Amino acid sequence: MKSSLLRAILDNAFLRVVFQPLNLPAFLTWLAVGLSLRFDNRADDVWQWLAMAGFGLAFLIGDFVPRNQRALTALLLTSEAICALALTWLAPRGGTTPALLVILSAQLAMIYPARTTLVAMLLIDLGLFLVLRASGHDAALIVVLIFAGFQAFSSLIAHYARRAEEARDQLSRVNADLLATRALLADSARDAERLRVARELHDVAGHKLTAMTLNLRALAADPEYAKRPEIAIAQRLSSELLGDIRNVVQALRDTRGLDLGVALRALAAPMPRPRLELSIADDVHLTDPAIAETILRLVQEALTNSARHADAERVRVAIARVGARLRISVEDDGQVRGALREGNGLAGMRERVAAAGGTLALQTTVRGALRIEAELPA
Structure with a gap:
């Protein structure tokens, strides 16, 4: 109870x-x-x-x-x-x-x-x-001095409590960065292993099955073996096995891709605010770790700026495919104080996107929130 x-x-x-x-x-x-x-x-x-x-x-x-x-x-x-x-x-x-x-x-x-x-x-x-x-x-002065001492004590306690919270938040951001990077690396390693297995199956098993199929075809053309049912069965099985291996190789190549959603949520999870609202279109399929890393750093910088400079509570991130490009839209519910100026963080974001072959546009909404529009190669 x-x-x-x-x-x-x-x-x-x-x-x-x-x-x-x-x-x-x-x-x-x-x-x-x-x-x-x-x-x-x-x-x-x-x-x-x-x-x-x-x-x-x-x-x-x-x-x-x-x-x-x-x-x-x-x-x-x-x-x-x-x-x-x-x-x-x-x-x-x-x-x-x-x-x-x-x-x-x-x-x-x-x-x-x-x-x-x-x-x-x-x-x-x-x-x-x-x-x-x-x-x-x-004794006005004595009273003021006494309470000024109490004020100094309470201010210092509050100041160090605030510093401890900021240090905790910074540690959470670093930990989130490591978790997100680890998720991308794990996906990249799995993709590399899938690709290696697919190549091995195609180059080794596929090559030998093709050779065996050709030899069986040659035996079937020989009148001495043409009427034997074992030759026909072996031909059919080798053709089916070759087709199965090709399907497996194609499936391994098709299932390659980085789980960007897991990495982005791991990046935002430890942060007390702002809260990440993520939307990734179904046709978004990333296989390039460099592009995924660029998106990860872009969202990370956007979350940091929204918390530090706009006091935002939520950050909405939408990732969609437009032709041969990826469009990343980031908008918070905060309010930018003063004119929009590109500091080191935003400048670094622009340089990273440009190095990946993309473009970046920054603007403020009618209510003063920051909006980031980026395009990257798909």
Whole structure:
């Protein structure tokens, strides 16, 4: 009963977000600050509770905002800072309200670079100092310095947690790259073995069966052996066996091909985001490892760019055959920030496609998502 209840809680997406490990200390701190308000002289002031509710609501909403909504994220964080400073103004004697800024500092460190976090917290602490001084606090500077130490500690913890997540994601990408490359190499090795077996059957067994068939035909033309049924049976069996070997050789050649879908899914599987949506037409049949490797690297770079620069949640990849060419279409659901510029990754992608005899076109959609159109020899 308990295990099923726990499983149901963990399967709930809302509860999974709310009870993230870094959120639990924040909720406890927020609750402790709320309980401490009763020690303030104005404990019945409704504005205090409105400020508390505003901070908690902004914090909770921030967990459900997509990463590509940077403006909304900044607005929520600003709202938290305003609510915390307003609460300090309304309840300056409780002494615990600046603890909400410790929560805010951790949030900033999880989202923004260290320099941006430092500048933001210096400005917020300046505001805290001015609020405490204006409310008549006798030791405003000491309070600010004490809580600045807590903020630095929480920021460092959050910063290293973020670095650990980034290192984990990077390790996952490297592992995915190895898995995808191994899948292509395995397919390439199987193709090479099929081709070797097909050639051996054709060149050795086929040659000897042809010679045997010719000798049997010569025996059948001899009047002394022409009436013997064994000669006719041997001729028929050798002809059938030669036909069977040719069919086997043709089947081995026809079944050659690289399983591009397995390699691409192995490439995207370890990445937490974006999610790969892959569509490969039935008539797409690759036998050239170099072309398959080019497509693999193109999709890999597209996934990396979508996660790093567009904050995309999904990347749609479609591969189809158009005449003697392969058309690869890649589009994400993110939003490119600023003008589209080709960095080292996109430039390397273009060079790799050109080296394989293909073309590459980059553009942004109406809603600002990146679209990549590539054509390669089939």
